[in-house]
Amino acid sequence: MMDTRNTTDRDPLFDALRAEVGRLDPPPGVEQALLQAFAQRHPAKRRRARWARWYDAVTPRGWTLAGMTGAAGGVLALALAFALQAPDPDHGTRTLAALDDDNPFIALDSAERIAAEPAPRMVAADVPRTTLAALGVPLTPENAGDSVRAEMLVGADGQPLAVRLSTLQ
Amino acid sequence: MTTAIDTDTATDIDLLRRMRTGAVDAFAALYRRHQGPLYRFALLRCGSADTAADIVQETFMGLLTERFRFDPLRGQLQHFLFGVARNLVLKSEAAHGRHVVLAGPDDDDGPGANLADDTACPLARLLDNEAAEGVRRALALLAPHYRDAVILYELHDMSYADIADICQVDIGTVRSRLSRGRAALAKRLAGWRDTVRAA
Numbered sequence: 549m550m551d552t553r554n555t556t557d558r559d560p561l562f563d564a565l566r567a568e569v570g571r572l573d574p575p576p577g578v579e580q581a582l583l584q585a586f587a588q589r590h591p592a593k594r595r596r597a598r599w600a601r602w603y604d605a606v607t608p609r610g611w612t613l614a615g616m617t618g619a620a621g622g623v624l625a626l627a628l629a630f631a632l633q634a635p636d637p638d639h640g641t642r643t644l645a646a647l648d649d650d651n652p653f654i655a656l657d658s659a660e661r662i663a664a665e666p667a668p669r670m671v672a673a674d675v676p677r678t679t680l681a682a683l684g685v686p687l688t689p690e691n692a693g694d695s696v697r698a699e700m701l702v703g704a705d706g707q708p709l710a711v712r713l714s715t716l717q
Numbered sequence: 718m719t720t721a722i723d724t725d726t727a728t729d730i731d732l733l734r735r736m737r738t739g740a741v742d743a744f745a746a747l748y749r750r751h752q753g754p755l756y757r758f759a760l761l762r763c764g765s766a767d768t769a770a771d772i773v774q775e776t777f778m779g780l781l782t783e784r785f786r787f788d789p790l791r792g793q794l795q796h797f798l799f800g801v802a803r804n805l806v807l808k809s810e811a812a813h814g815r816h817v818v819l820a821g822p823d824d825d826d827g828p829g830a831n832l833a834d835d836t837a838c839p840l841a842r843l844l845d846n847e848a849a850e851g852v853r854r855a856l857a858l859l860a861p862h863y864r865d866a867v868i869l870y871e872l873h874d875m876s877y878a879d880i881a882d883i884c885q886v887d888i889g890t891v892r893s894r895l896s897r898g899r900a901a902l903a904k905r906l907a908g909w910r911d912t913v914r915a916a
Contacts, residue, residue, distance in 0.1 A: 561852060562871045568849035574756040578774045579748060586781055590739035
């Protein structure tokens with residue numbers, strides 16, 4: 549919409565009225581009444597103005613940083629909580645797992661003799677590697693002096709029935 | 718984000734947004750920015766200082782309470798405030814039984830039909846300056862829709878488009894009302910000047 553106003557065509561007839569009226573303003577009571585009405589309408593805002601001062605001063609970048617820090621802290625707290633509360637999958641089973649290694653037992657006696665044994669027991673012992681060479685354990689000059697952790701099935705008379713090498717390296 | 722803005726240079730929209738969040742300084746800045754022109758418009762329009770003050774107060778109270786809801790997409794706040802004030806003046810005149818002439822579609826009112834009630838308060842003396850008071854009285858005798866156009870154009874330096882926005886009419890109607898209002902005013906002031914000279 550084109551503005552057809554030409555500021556030079558103001559009628560000089562109104563000059564005196566413009567000058568006279570231009571000095572007039574509403575009485576101060578109007579502003580006071582309005583400010584009172586405003587205060588009544590926004591009492592909560594006035595009470596929290598002190599709180600809102602720092603709150604309003606935070607920039608959007610600051611809010612983003614605070615959000616990321618908070619999220620990272622939350623993740624860390626959750627991880628810590630799980631670490632403290634979740635049961636250790638190895639707790640109490642580590643020894644058993646070592647004993648229940650997948651390595652097979654090597655029979656040192658006949659199957660009938662082993663099956664007939666009334667009270668076999670398991671004994672763990674460190675066996676010199678050289679004594680196991682007959683069972684096929686690798687033996688080199690470097691490891692000849694080592695021991696191998698072995699679990700032995702022993703009969704009631706102390707006779708070894710079977711052996712399993714649990715830490716063969 | 719920061720809300721600490723300079724209320725002298727902030728736009729009306731910024732001030733209004735802050736006002737709605739409870740910033741009293743924004744509301745005070747809006748009031749101080751617009752109260753003078755609104756009051757002078759209402760004063761010349763209705764001819765009563767008390768009524769003009771009431772109209773200014775009611776206009777801003779409506780803005781505060783959102784009884785009069787301003788939509789920034791539909792124009793300037795200043796035009797909106799003038800429009801509200803004008804409607805309040807019309808309402809006040811209707812309540813006081815003034816003779817209010819509404820604009821017809823052809824806007825072709827005869828001189829007699831355009832006159833406001835001569836016995837109403839607009840003719841009470843308001844200004845000390847005699848020339849100014851003479852023009853004001855002649856203005857007060859114009860039909861309301863002519864008075865709107867003349868006051869806004871001659872005393873508030875508004876464009877035809879501004880006046881059309883405030884009065885919710887098209888620009889052609891504004892031009893027509895202004896022309897007829899000026900002619901009627903010149904005729905009345907010619908008579909008044911003759912009277913002054915004769916005295």
